[in-house]
Amino acid sequence: MSRKSILFIFLVALSLRLMLWVFVAHHPERALDNDSPLYLRLGETILDSHTFPSILRTPGYPFFVSFVYAVFGKFPQAVLFLQCLLDSATAAIIALTFFRIFRSTRYAFWAGIIYSMNPFAIFYSNMVLTETLFTFIFLLAVSLFFFFLQGGSKRKLALSSVLLGIGALCRPISFFVPLLFVPFIFFSEIRLKDKLISCAMFMIVYCMVLLPWYVRNDRDYGQWALSTATKYNIFVNFAPEVLMGKDNLFSVAGMDINDAFRPYQMKMWHIASTKYGWDTTGRYHVFDDPIRAAALTEEGIKVIRNDPLVFIVSHTIGIGRVIAPFFPRFYRFIGKDVTALSLLSYSIDFVTMAFSVLGIVLSLKQRFTDKIHAAVIINMTILIIYFALIPGIAGGSRFRVPILPYVTIFSALGMEKIVTLLRLRKGISRAG
Numbered sequence: 106m107s108r109k110s111i112l113f114i115f116l117v118a119l120s121l122r123l124m125l126w127v128f129v130a131h132h133p134e135r136a137l138d139n140d141s142p143l144y145l146r147l148g149e150t151i152l153d154s155h156t157f158p159s160i161l162r163t164p165g166y167p168f169f170v171s172f173v174y175a176v177f178g179k180f181p182q183a184v185l186f187l188q189c190l191l192d193s194a195t196a197a198i199i200a201l202t203f204f205r206i207f208r209s210t211r212y213a214f215w216a217g218i219i220y221s222m223n224p225f226a227i228f229y230s231n232m233v234l235t236e237t238l239f240t241f242i243f244l245l246a247v248s249l250f251f252f253f254l255q256g257g258s259k260r261k262l263a264l265s266s267v268l269l270g271i272g273a274l275c276r277p278i279s280f281f282v283p284l285l286f287v288p289f290i291f292f293s294e295i296r297l298k299d300k301l302i303s304c305a306m307f308m309i310v311y312c313m314v315l316l317p318w319y320v321r322n323d324r325d326y327g328q329w330a331l332s333t334a335t336k337y338n339i340f341v342n343f344a345p346e347v348l349m350g351k352d353n354l355f356s357v358a359g360m361d362i363n364d365a366f367r368p369y370q371m372k373m374w375h376i377a378s379t380k381y382g383w384d385t386t387g388r389y390h391v392f393d394d395p396i397r398a399a400a401l402t403e404e405g406i407k408v409i410r411n412d413p414l415v416f417i418v419s420h421t422i423g424i425g426r427v428i429a430p431f432f433p434r435f436y437r438f439i440g441k442d443v444t445a446l447s448l449l450s451y452s453i454d455f456v457t458m459a460f461s462v463l464g465i466v467l468s469l470k471q472r473f474t475d476k477i478h479a480a481v482i483i484n485m486t487i488l489i490i491y492f493a494l495i496p497g498i499a500g501g502s503r504f505r506v507p508i509l510p511y512v513t514i515f516s517a518l519g520m521e522k523i524v525t526l527l528r529l530r531k532g533i534s535r536a537g
Contacts, residue, residue: 106201114196114197114217115194117218118220122227123189128439130182137181143162144170144235147162147164151168152175159393160395161392162334163277165271184233185232188238191241196226198241198244199510200214201213202248203514206255206481212521215517216513219513222453226240226506227433228433231438237506242272243272249264253293257295257299266306270311270312285491292480315331319331326393336392347409348369350412358422420497430451430458432450433450457516465489467519468518468522492508
């Protein structure tokens, strides 16, 4: 694949992202979500006092913020600009990965362009959230793992493991992903002994990356844990999900349920503050106390145990929200709702997801003559399922961002297979 094509993909992606960045350059508050102020505050704390006063959040994204602040000053706009660059690089890496694996210049180009134009990738590259950084790191890790399968390079495997560890320090949701990768090491073209050594090395390197953070949390908080994010989700998301579904199961079925969901979150906080007498106005800080976090987790588990069927149903609906076509709220950047932009975004997302489903189905149905192709197809499918399953009621298009690279690769594969089938039918028709 030519450098000109890669550069073109990068510049298309960057241009589309900077079109939004212009709107937030003078209004950085538009790029802040509920989690954003804490990330910025932790980034400032790292820079100013070289401390990290939290066990709820992992250090990956705050360290990224502190690095940008150290170089450019304390401007969230600089964080967003660098995210635009990283996400544009993500589009180029997708094209390169597609080409390296499937050896198709044309559809590798289209895979990169599809990601470049994806409305959610564009939207979240302009939000002070972990999505863009994590997606970039995680894609590099996955691509290097695929390249290891092709050539058996232990250096690429080790680097993939390091990046997976850094990814987990950015978003703990990816903690179990290396376990999903290990079986695919046996697809590589190396001796069985080397496969076993590679498996051990892969997991050891991953654990070594995370070990210092576990030691730090055990020393400072008395918890041998990556974070208290799981406990937070049980209390703040999963338990209110059950309360909401119990009142009206249909209420959890919408694409945008934040406003309806918030009163049930407030109900859980009211229960906790009444029972324990804690000040929960800051809320986040409660989960930086492991003892309080454990108590709140128990309260959440009690609610879930009372209505497990409601939890299962609402959690399943959350999966649908992650993968169902939708459109981002671009109006938060622009300052007004533009119907045409929402329709265009929805259309792009719908077509991308439709071709992606075709790509997955047709790829899994084919008879594989190349076991590396089989490993890549199955691995990407498992990754999509994994990241769709985890969020539950919090599930929405935001949680699709880390799997967009694989969705777009499948979308390009779907395009390729449809074109091939049409050409085949056309050839048969002419022959007839």
